[in-house]
Amino acid sequence: MNQLQPITKNGQRVLTTLQLAESFGADTKIINRNFQRNSDRYVQGKHYFSLTGEELREFKGSRQIDDSLKFTSVLYLWTEKGAWLHAKSLNTDQAWDAYEMLVDDYYRVKENVTSLSKDQALVTVLRTTADLVENYDSVVKEQHELRKLVIQVDQKVEEQITLDHGEQRRLQKAIATKVYEVCDDPEERPKLFREIYREIKDRFAVTSYKDVKRKELQSAIRYVENWIPRKVVS
Incomplete structure (x- = not known):
């Protein structure tokens, strides 16, 4: 994976749609299509930031960006959680491998690690716990749907069993x-x-x-x- 130009938003690293697509070996159209199809799963401020108007102009003026973005009216910046949702939607080995590399080498900066205060550590723990609960609920829901499917299959099989x-x-x-x-x-x-x-x-x-x-x-x-x-x- 090529060295990515760091972009920060609200104190956390983010990626443009183009950077995310290149990292996942995909096209920006695929990333945008994933977002549109699953828009109810993406939360602004958690999975992405949407820049428009003056905020977008300031962002363009503060850094070198791809020529294709010069005339865009809205720019999406993807957080680590947003990248995770895209990797889940693509569900390819390349996407998951790229996601792991992004987490290790880009989103979670290892240099200049600073100690957290007790309050900061508590906030981090609470956020991590909330994420785990959210993921657990999702897994439980998927398992429930799987159990329902197994029961339906069992019922279909039972209906075809003849006399012993x-x-x-x-x-x-x-x-x-x-x-x-x-x-x-x-x-x-x-x-x-x-x-x-x-x-x-x-x-x-x-x-x-x-x-x-x-x-x-x-x-x-x-x-x-x-x-x-x-x-x-x-």
Whole structure:
């Protein structure tokens, strides 16, 4: 990564959109598109600063800037947290690697480190804790959505499960009980067995009674219990 020209705003280092795009190996249009698509996630003063009017003119006059920015009416300066959101949106190895380098070599200046007072240290700890809580809430939300998706997949799978051996035996037993209940003639019973099995396949749209869905087992048993042969057998 090329040496970046330091830019500070409100006591913290920031990057222009062009600098951020070059660092991430992306185009400024991609950075701007990420910002537009996720604008509700970006907070001014936290993730970026927007310079317009006199403030923008003073900024342009105080430093050398890219020719493409000379006539811009609004200039975005991205903080470390803003760069993190962009890296998350791009979600490429190059973007994450570049972000880590920015944090190590640009945003967090290691030279001339000054000691913090107790009050300053407390503020830093509180801000860090608030950031951790914010990130934790985001992770918890993502995990909750993932659990919901897993449950939905499990439900879909459960809906397609067919009868196991024991459940097939329960249905067979219900069928046999019904046939013997409605017919005393051993010679007629095979016809009734064929009839009831055929109707079960038609009723539950399966090629075999074994393919009846597990969730429909109770419905199949009730169907058998209320079944009446087409030809009344004496």
